[in-house]
Amino acid sequence: MSSILDFNTSINSDFLHANGESGTDLLIDKLNIQGSEKIVEFGVGTGGTLIKLKSKYPTIHLTGIDASHKMLEAARKRIKFCGLKNQIELIHSNDKNTIQENSIDIVYIESVLGILNQKTLKEVLFFLNKILKDQGTLVINESIWLDSVSEKEIDFINEKCKKLFGIRQCNIEFKTIDDTIKYFHDLGFKNQSCKRIRKTDTNIKRGKTITELRSKVFTSFGKLKLLYSLKLKNQEKKYNAEMTTIFEEEKEYLTGVIMVFKNSNYL
Numbered sequence: 001m002s003s004i005l006d007f008n009t010s011i012n013s014d015f016l017h018a019n020g021e022s023g024t025d026l027l028i029d030k031l032n033i034q035g036s037e038k039i040v041e042f043g044v045g046t047g048g049t050l051i052k053l054k055s056k057y058p059t060i061h062l063t064g065i066d067a068s069h070k071m072l073e074a075a076r077k078r079i080k081f082c083g084l085k086n087q088i089e090l091i092h093s094n095d096k097n098t099i100q101e102n103s104i105d106i107v108y109i110e111s112v113l114g115i116l117n118q119k120t121l122k123e124v125l126f127f128l129n130k131i132l133k134d135q136g137t138l139v140i141n142e143s144i145w146l147d148s149v150s151e152k153e154i155d156f157i158n159e160k161c162k163k164l165f166g167i168r169q170c171n172i173e174f175k176t177i178d179d180t181i182k183y184f185h186d187l188g189f190k191n192q193s194c195k196r197i198r199k200t201d202t203n204i205k206r207g208k209t210i211t212e213l214r215s216k217v218f219t220s221f222g223k224l225k226l227l228y229s230l231k232l233k234n235q236e237k238k239y240n241a242e243m244t245t246i247f248e249e250e251k252e253y254l255t256g257v258i259m260v261f262k263n264s265n266y267l
Helices: 004-010 020-031 048-056 069-081 093-098 118-131 151-165 177-186 199-203 210-228 230-243
Strands: 038-042 061-066 088-092 104-110 132-145 189-196 254-263
Touching: 004 069, 004 230, 020 048, 020 104, 020 132, 020 189, 020 199, 020 254, 038 048, 038 118, 048 061, 048 069, 048 210, 061 069, 061 093, 069 088, 069 210, 088 093, 104 118, 118 132, 132 177, 151 230, 177 189, 177 254, 210 230
Parallel strands: 038 061, 038 104, 061 088, 104 132
Antiparallel strands: 132 254, 189 254
16 A cells, blocks of 8 residues: 555655754754764655755765655655755665664654654664764654643554554654653663744744755655646545544644754663
8 A cells, every 4th residue: 555655755745744844944953063973864755854954064974764765766866956966875774784883973853753663663763872972962853742632542543544644643652742751761862952843933034055945846846746647636635635534623633842862872
């Protein structure tokens, strides 16, 4: 079964996480980049954040990892379109162990951990703990369930999303901010800061580089497919209709949170 991730990949969708591109801008602020760091994005999607980061900090060494060959291919095309070929390394998750232990300064992740099953989630965090330098930085932009959402609702939503879209909405392990911090702590990461993204945080106007604007054009080319591909348009309508069977209109279920962790390397 084709998943909603495959659909979004086919139309070059970018910034598919809490608060979209504004959420990514807030995440980048938290990376505290000096200019020469070795940085890994775990779960690159179609490469929108890779382009944004490399265009702002051209001297960093940037690597993207993803489990989807389709997404890696889309990211590769975006990188080439934006004139950054051979400046960003892309690795399939099967080959992630080619990254040396204790070699990475910063890892960032956007709306990936929340959709992983518990076994894979632990494996990913063990891997990140291994490749990060001692006191290396992990920054995540993830969605956390609101306190008003019961565990019964979470189970229902995740089951339906898995069936209809091929992925869960968000793990029960991320039920609250405190639960999430404890989960990461138990796997070797000490929390440094936690910021719940609010609407006022996303109203900041930011300038864009020429490379970022080219990336926007690449995204637009993908969206144009919805105008001439009946199959894609019908698929979009189907997904939108199915959403209404899961989520109540105007009810909030999740909130975007940016968390900064340090690798304690005690495992």
